[in-house]
Amino acid sequence: MTPFGLYYGLTWAKIQEAMCLAVPVKIVSIDGDEAETEIAGVRRRVSIALTPEAKVGDYVLLHTGYAIGVIDEAEAEETLKLLEEIASLSEVH
Amino acid sequence: MKFIDEYQDNKLAKGLAYKITQRSTKTVRLMEFCGGHTHAILRYGIRQLVPKTVEMKSGPGCPVCVTATADLDKAIALAHLPDVIITTFGDMIRVPGSYSSLQQAKAEGADIRIVYSTIDAVEIAKANPGKSVIFIGIGFETTAPTIAASILKAQKEKMENFHVLSLNKLTPPVMKALLDSGEVKLDGIVGPGHVSVIIGSHPYEFIPQDYGVACVISGFEPLDILLCIDKLVEQIEKGEPKVEIAYPRGVKPEGNRKAWQLMEDVFEIGEANWRGIGIVPRSGLKVKGKYEQFDADKAFSVSPKPPREPKGCRCGDVIRGAATPVECKLFRKVCTPERPVGPCMVSSEGACAAYYQYGTPENLQGF
Numbered sequence: 240m241t242p243f244g245l246y247y248g249l250t251w252a253k254i255q256e257a258m259c260l261a262v263p264v265k266i267v268s269i270d271g272d273e274a275e276t277e278i279a280g281v282r283r284r285v286s287i288a289l290t291p292e293a294k295v296g297d298y299v300l301l302h303t304g305y306a307i308g309v310i311d312e313a314e315a316e317e318t319l320k321l322l323e324e325i326a327s328l329s330e331v332h
Numbered sequence: 333m334k335f336i337d338e339y340q341d342n343k344l345a346k347g348l349a350y351k352i353t354q355r356s357t358k359t360v361r362l363m364e365f366c367g368g369h370t371h372a373i374l375r376y377g378i379r380q381l382v383p384k385t386v387e388m389k390s391g392p393g394c395p396v397c398v399t400a401t402a403d404l405d406k407a408i409a410l411a412h413l414p415d416v417i418i419t420t421f422g423d424m425i426r427v428p429g430s431y432s433s434l435q436q437a438k439a440e441g442a443d444i445r446i447v448y449s450t451i452d453a454v455e456i457a458k459a460n461p462g463k464s465v466i467f468i469g470i471g472f473e474t475t476a477p478t479i480a481a482s483i484l485k486a487q488k489e490k491m492e493n494f495h496v497l498s499l500n501k502l503t504p505p506v507m508k509a510l511l512d513s514g515e516v517k518l519d520g521i522v523g524p525g526h527v528s529v530i531i532g533s534h535p536y537e538f539i540p541q542d543y544g545v546a547c548v549i550s551g552f553e554p555l556d557i558l559l560c561i562d563k564l565v566e567q568i569e570k571g572e573p574k575v576e577i578a579y580p581r582g583v584k585p586e587g588n589r590k591a592w593q594l595m596e597d598v599f600e601i602g603e604a605n606w607r608g609i610g611i612v613p614r615s616g617l618k619v620k621g622k623y624e625q626f627d628a629d630k631a632f633s634v635s636p637k638p639p640r641e642p643k644g645c646r647c648g649d650v651i652r653g654a655a656t657p658v659e660c661k662l663f664r665k666v667c668t669p670e671r672p673v674g675p676c677m678v679s680s681e682g683a684c685a686a687y688y689q690y691g692t693p694e695n696l697q698g699f
Contacts, residue, residue: 260368260552261474261526261582263335279333286451288481289591298335300529300582303421304449305478308529308588310335315581319338322555325562326347 261300263310269295276301335581339553340376348558349381356385356565363510363653364522365503367394367681368552374690376554382561389516389653390686392506392606393524395470396423396679397651400605402639403499404429407468409634410497411442416632417460418444419453420468427675430640450482457486457494466628469496474526476500476617477591480598483619483626497628498619501604503527504535505615509606511543516653520564523549525556525579532587533575540573551579598623607675608648647674650683657684664688 264276264283272288276299283301287293290306299306364370370390373379379388392398408429411418418434425434425446438444443463447453450467457465469479479496486494503524510516523536528549539547546567550560560578567573577583595617604616619627641648644662649655657663657676667673669688676682 261529263333265334286478286481289477289588289594291590300526302474302526303478304451305481307474307477307526307591308582308584311581311584315335315338318559318581319344322341322344322347322559325351326344329347329350 261302261307263298264301264306266293266295266297266299266306269293274299274306276306336553339551339555341555344555345381345558348555348562352381352386352558352562352565353383355562355569356383357569359385359387360519360565360568361387361389361517362520362522362561362564363389363391363516363518364550365391365393365507366522366524366527366552367397367679367683367686368526369393369522369524369550369557370683371681371686371690372552372554372557374686376557378554378557378561381558386561386565388522389518390650390656390683391521391653392510392609392651393472393503393527394651394676394679394681394683395472395475395501396421396427397647397675397682398501398506398606398608399424399427399470399499399675400607400639401430401641402636403497403605404434405431405636405639406634407466407497408432408434408437409636410466410628410632411437411444412440413464413632413634415463416443417456417463417465418442418468419447419456419465420444421448421470422446423675423679423681424468424470426672426678428642428672431637450478454482454485454491454494457491458489461493464493464495464631466495466497466632469498469500471500472503472524472527473530473595474524476599477530477588477594480594483598483623484594486626487623492625495626495628495631496619498599498617499604500599500617501606502601502615502617503531504538505612506606506609507536507539509609509612509615510652511539511545513652518545519568520546520548520573522557522560522564523547523575525549525551525582528577528579528583528587530588530591533577533583533585534587536575540575544573546573546576548576548578549583551582606651608651642673645674647676647684650676657687658691660684
């Protein structure tokens, strides 16, 4: 990692890193089409102009200052369950 | 961090690796579209976890990398206009244009500012009413709605000094162009997870339908990528290519309708010039006539000298998946992150930068 990357620190290096990426942040309060969000203890104001349906407590995907989608927590659980099943099948062998 | 850490679990990764290895009998050639996926695949050592039957090629999903030199030269020329402030995402600053770079222009006195968000660009315009602020609008469908939102905000606030140089590009048309060229034979595509949060899964239907190629949309954590590869292998082994979402916590089949609405209001589809590929019809977004006061192409006229590509640079080949960075004679010897020759080494999503940063003999085995 270059000195420049180290300067940013872990969380923001991860967030600033790439345009492909979007980071899951939690909405702690909403004010019109902006929201106060939090990840790993870092707070940031984001626009929810693209996700007007987002509510306090939701996790949203943050990309260049905008929430681009609300994370479906039920689906997240399902995916982890599926992965656990796959892992347990591999242990049998 | 929630929704990140769980998808990095070692035990679950081993489980997926085992399943893929058991299932995969034929060689499968996969292309990951996104530069972010190329980086993640190398960073997390995905290659060591999947069997030798799985081959991976990197694709054109790096907005900085696919920006044509002529377009970058135009941005640099705009930077030299009087009373202009250029605002741009960070990576663009260091990309060598034909004769200069934005960084070079800044050193020569141009006012060029790196922004994290289009919101920042609009704020800079508000704070500098005597200057014209031009935002260099690179990106794919993940970023396009944020650019659309910034134009709508500027209109709402009756701003006259905010402009966008629209270099936004679209994902499905370039995938089609690559499949049509037949240059790289593919069995499956690792679909871009966050582009798909916006556009959903339907726009990729042509990939299995017209080309018999599997398409599975993936998230960016190591378990997401392994799960995607697992589903691609499954489809290919069965001979049943289709579009699947392996990132359901983020991607809905219908995508983000609100984001779509904003994009449709502000942009119209036109041709775009892709580095390494050329003009691809209906693959770029242009600012619609009704918002033309925010279109940098309408507000400013510059005539940069004819573009020239850096000698020996194989970015174009890397972007199309026709070569890997290690096959470029300049890689590491001449072209490094400190002294990049082409954009693929500059960009945090560039394949060359990924290979340089994460490449170890083990990691690069089989590339």
